[in-house]
Amino acid sequence: MAVVEIRQLYKAFGEVNAVNDVNLTIQEGEFLVLLGPSGSGKTSLLRMIAGLEKPTGGEIRIGGVVVNELPPRARKIAMVFQSYALYPHMTVYNNIAFPLRSVGMDRINIQTRVERAAKMFNIYHLLQRKPRQLSGGERQRVALARAVVREPDVFLLDEPLSNLDAKLRALARDELKQFQRQIGVTTVYVTHDQVEAMGMGDRVVVMNYGRVQQIGTPQALYRAPANTFVATFLGSPPMNLVEQDNCIIGFHPEHFLPKGIDQHMQSPITIPFEVTRVEYLGSERFLYGYVQGVGERTRVVSNIPSLVQLAIEAGRTYDFVADLHDLSYFDKMSGDRIAPVRLQIAQAAGV
Ligand SMILES: Nc1ncnc2c1ncn2[C@@H]1O[C@H](COP(=O)(O)OP(=O)(O)O)[C@@H](O)[C@H]1O
Ligand SMILES: [Mg+2]
Known part of the structure; x- marks a missing residue:
């Protein structure tokens, strides 16, 4: 040794x-x-x-x-x-x-x-x-x-x-x-x-x-992936990345859930999710689709445990939620992780 x-x-x-x-x-x-x-x-x-x-x-x-x-x-x-x-x-x-x-x-x-x-x-x-x-x-x-x-x-x-x-x-x-x-x-x-x-x-x-x-x-x-490379290299499917005005936000598929099963979330934010495909995998359901970032629609995935029996169909848009505490933030240019505190300061300063 x-x-x-x-x-x-x-x-x-x-x-x-x-x-x-x-x-x-x-x-x-x-x-x-x-x-x-x-x-x-x-x-x-x-x-x-x-x-x-x-x-x-x-x-x-x-x-x-x-x-x-x-x-x-x-x-x-x-x-x-x-x-x-x-x-x-x-x-x-x-x-x-x-x-x-x-x-x-x-x-x-x-x-x-x-x-x-x-x-x-x-x-x-x-x-x-x-x-x-x-x-x-x-x-x-x-x-x-x-x-x-x-x-x-x-x-x-x-x-x-x-x-x-x-x-x-x-x-x-x-x-x-x-x-x-x-x-x-x-x-x-x-x-x-x-x-x-x-x-x-x-x-x-x-x-x-x-x-x-x-x-x-x-x-x-x-x-807490250190940058967008790590964020998208880990997990199957990996973390979702959505471009915002001043940064990229990241959230795992299992942290992106239909509104209504978010009781455990401390600060849920609502994001409309256009579902285009549903995949049943026994213990879980993968939903593929789009959310609106700045500019282009962005492809994201939601992973719902099969215990949740809400009916969700491809071709429709639903209100989904993610907890603010589960979000990662990345710098748009470097792709490096930004602490939420730094982000708030940047927002307050208007950059
Ligand atoms: N003997 C070698 N001669 C020239 N280039 C090499 C040699 N070995 C590795 N490389 C290059 O070095 C880089 C890293 O290779 P490698 O260490 O084999 O990566 P990995 O194991 O992660 O696939 C690659 O671009 C590869 O082409
Ligand atoms: Mg090798």
Whole structure:
């Protein structure tokens, strides 16, 4: 276990700043998720922590030691990629044992460690099989077991579940998270899937164009996104953004409800909502449609729990409400979050 500290880290590939002034401290035993769209620099950042890529500038410390000049094998890290490759001609046992043999560990110790890892990932009964005799999920678990068998200080995972189908992925998420808690290893997990990030991370780092957009717990990011990028990257469907005279206001679909079920709201504001499509999803109803911002009509979504049985039809306009306390405000130019207080001052000053 170790703290990982990243200071003013840069990585340039020619003209591209893949990682651009990243500052980050990953706590001992923390499960930190790097979340961002494709090309946002997640893999580059992870590879620099692993020692597979040399920073253009900045510093990486693991357990208090600057590791910039240390080769990967001296860093006590383990990494699992999206396209992990098992040795096809070896049994599961030998696949997992491989990293231990290559550092010359004795047979008895190897056996103890392999069996422990295999039990942890529920593949003990598969130890004598070859990779081709395994399902995708089982292979994934073998790759994870092989990565942890050396008992790393830091565990780096780059979209390790993206080859699995949706159902299996949810299961693998649970297992991975459970395992991480069990051994308490400092973990950095890369994904472009916000559901995965919000569900797994103790904290989530949202990246875009090589830069950190926001760092926080899933709840904090969801409640108070730092800018419009984060606001629209999280949530499914994401936060609604509507342009006003002096700012952009944001509200989550589940905070935009038909008038009449707003008893719990402290300061409801009424917004006419032209509903164009209704989607029934069992536990909830999604309503798609338009509200009037300044200028253009703006497309927004409402998410109503199915407990609410109000009849709502596509093609009609209804009075909807949102609580002032649930609104986010963003600067029109920069897209950065504005505190409501600052906004009121700006309004009072007439800007
Ligand atoms: N070896 C490389 N050579 C040139 N450009 C690269 C290389 N690796 C990554 N990049 C560029 O750096 C940016 C970040 O890439 P990457 O770290 O792989 O992002 P992510 O993992 O978030 O998809 C992208 O624009 C990508 O094209
Ligand atoms: Mg990547």
